[in-house]
Amino acid sequence: MNSYCAPHATIRASQVSIEEKQMFKEIFDAFAGNQSGNLTSAQVKEAVQTIAPYAPSYMVSRLESDYGSSLTWPDFERFMTRVLLEMNPMDEIKRVFELIDSDHTGSINAQQLQKVMEATGEHPPLSEAEAMIHEAANTHSDKVTLNELITFLTSSDED
Structure with missing residues (x-):
């Protein structure tokens, strides 16, 4: 997982x-x-x-x-x-993604992720947010698209 x-x-x-x-x-x-x-x-x-x-x-x-x-x-x-x-969990993923994608580029970066995590009470170092983005991203190591995020959240290591 x-x-x-x-x-x-x-x-x-x-x-x-x-x-x-x-x-x-x-x-x-x-x-x-x-x-x-x-x-x-x-x-x-x-x-x-x-x-x-x-x-x-x-x-x-x-x-x-x-x-x-x-x-x-x-x-x-x-x-x-x-x-x-x-409720469709994909709708929730999309809604959260759109909130994080504050500049509306269709992708989120580590700084955006870190900012949202801080707003929810977590305080990860930027390197941890970068690692999360890198793990989920397929095409770009510094940002993740909605489709990449959905694939990441719904897949397991056995796939």
Whole structure:
């Protein structure tokens, strides 16, 4: 397996993590301030934007027909599990890549990667960011394209 991975770009199995389910419950409780124990469909749509802003739009548009105008906690948990499992990890990789590619050249370099990592609380030396770019790059040793990044993140050493 590659030595570097994107934590939010992993291909999902058939379930969400315990941490994600805890996040669902915290969001549900925060939005259920109406003390009814239910969320309206409008509140659920807002919660989806908080948890998964790139959720499949067809799921959000079918919310009321699938669950009615209000959701209980078990319904909300089922819905959010379906949303996360149906999200395309390639969309997330592309979104993150576009954020890192601040100059919109279609490739990212070590300085851009280092800057984003620092913004997330990691402080790698430039040499570590350069090593990451070099490991993922196929055509250029000092920058990586979106396709190269996708290939790198979805491949293993056995390939």
